[in-house]
Amino acid sequence: MSDRWISTFLEAQAAELGAARNTLLAYGRDLKDAGAWLSDRGTGFDTADTAQIEAYLIHCDAQGLAKATRARRLSAIKQLYRFAFEEGWRADNPAIQIVSPGQDKRLPKTLDEDEVERLLTAARTYGRGDHDRLRDTCLMELLYATGMRVSELVSLPVSSARGDPQMLLILGKGGKERMVPLSPSARASLLAWIEVRDAKQAALENEGAPLSRFLFPSRGASGHLTRHWFYARIKALSVHAGVAPSKVTPHTLRHAFATHLLAGGADLRAIQTMLGHADVATTEIYTHVVDERLTQLVLDHHPLARDTRKSGGNTSSDGQ
Incomplete structure (x- = not known):
């Protein structure tokens, strides 16, 4: 069971987040070590509770592992359980409340509005012909307009998109359905x-091929475009757009959707619903992203902040 969880999780990390090979190898080693320790005690990732995860971390500390190593192992375990929760493998996340040993909380990477617009422009202009450009534009518009996970996007049934819908029905993790509104540009690209x-x-049907039920059909085994294909495609679009490829993955578009909505005044609960998060605590991370950006905005543009930089940080007046 643990090996299947680990392999599926690593595949998703590679496809959706573009994790580097060395990162995947590190995750694999850490999770296999934790899985073996749990197995020796008659449990596994599917049944372990918070106390058992904490006991494993105490075991790591007793082995003399560095704080950074223990933090990395806990991070891998947390990410595995977050993935398992979203996939519906577990109804809880036993690692969510465990505090990392001295590591700062990492905020999700995102893109600013100008970078997103450049990516959308690249989708409209890059490609071998109208078919590729319209497909890529639809993919990118839908992803940014709805905040879908890439697996949800590429597997959309065409039936859900017919009739110029104002709302799109998305089948999410664990078979849960949600409705997400479409922007005018997303509706136009969809049509x-x-x-x-x-x-x-x-044309393919005239040649004897069966009709596809997917919005984005493919001749591959799945019948639709894959996460791996889209990850490679969005990297190519980022190069054409002049946006650093290291910043761009399907998941950063999902983060951009949530961050830009929140910055524009959208309700956190509404964003939670559209993202398909089971717990609003997962969505709250975007408030930190927005707070960080607002802080930087003040430091970059407020007159007093500019005066402070010019004076070398000395804001005191004469006689004080």
């Missing part, structure tokens, strides 16, 4: 793509 998609499907 344009479906027209081209249907024409190609009709």
